[in-house]
Amino acid sequence: MPTHHADTAVVGGGIVGLAHALAAARRGDRVVLFERNDYCVGASIRNFGLVWPIGQHLHVYERALRSRAIWLEVARRTGIWCQRGGSLLLARHNDEEAVLEEFLGLSPAAGEHGCRMIGAEETLRFSAAVRTDGLTSALWSPVELNVDPREAIPAIAAHLVEDYGVDIRFGTAVRSVSLPHLETTKGIWHADRVFVCSGTDFETLYPQTFASSPITRCKLQMMRTTAQPRGWELGAALCAGLSLLYYPAFRSCDSLHALRERMESAWPYQRDNGIHVLLSQTADGALSIGDSHHYADTHEPFARESVNAAVMEYLRTFAQAPHLDIAERWVGYTATLDEGRTELVTQPEPGVTVVSGLGGAGMTLSFGLAEEVVG
């Protein structure tokens, strides 16, 4: 079999691999990307499509904003659906409002980018889906984007091929790396450097690296409605009190303790199943709804309907839409690190960089992270 050459090889056709291929191609490298499936079927097409700087660890807020700028540029060049709808974090209790207000005080960067507390009536300017009955206030953040991952991920791959000459090899698994050689299921390649962006596959390449890292698999349950009627638009993506217990930026708020205590008794099943509820939209006008979080190295393959019902029960407390008829349910998996860490970037040998562990923030952080990693 002939040997092929590239400056940079990328393993994995999810958002992390695509972002590294883009960053390397922009530097002028000849880039090859290997994806073992015929098209991406991993976390990167199973998510909400939210580019979500709000609530991320404060030290990666600027990285999230850089990613957002790249998403806008990619959207302009590919024509993908990309809503600049922002987000609303809805407070229906005083303890939720207290956390949001404390967060704003602790995060001047968010305020500088337009985050502010608004009253119940003003939320309707940003989303018709908000339930204002019983709403205390909300944190409005204008920077969140909503893309449709099923449309965006293939479009980014096509953009890399057409505009940057990246050689994308779908249906090709990388079996081993021993630079300058990569052994794939379809031949041997030569490359100067490799980025291993293999998502939740911790066993095929550099298993020792993963085994010695604080990384595990998180299983998430998701749902999608059919398209909403008459072009109805969600506007801002929505979430509420349970999300304040999920997103890391709120953990530095002293007021979180009181909220956690109330939530444990008000929503015990949701808390036991790692549920926080987000509502986003897709290119065809459907709504994405989720999700739950279960952590283990190996997961049972079954989705629990009681978990989906608990997501819907909480969603109905803060959001409404023309209809919430579910058309699809699925499970996704993320590579997730211990509390406090935002990514795994490590060099198991010269020329090889493993990038994983972006957890629930890969759509938000990958483009910015890849620029930093590729250099």
Ligand SMILES: Cc1cc2nc3c(=O)[nH]c(=O)nc-3n(C[C@H](O)[C@H](O)[C@H](O)COP(=O)(O)OP(=O)(O)OC[C@H]3O[C@@H](n4cnc5c(N)ncnc54)[C@H](O)[C@@H]3O)c2cc1C
């Ligand atoms: C339900 C759900 C909702 C989410 N919502 C959001 C959200 O709204 N916003 C956000 O920012 N993040 C969100 N996330 C997180 C985000 O989707 C992930 O962080 C991100 O997709 C991870 O990207 P990845 O490229 O590492 O993984 P993947 O998308 O899984 O891609 C890894 C790829 O590597 C390939 N691969 C592995 N090993 C090899 C090999 N040896 N050879 C060739 N190919 C290989 C796999 O086939 C796979 O396609 C969500 C995740 C889930 C599951």
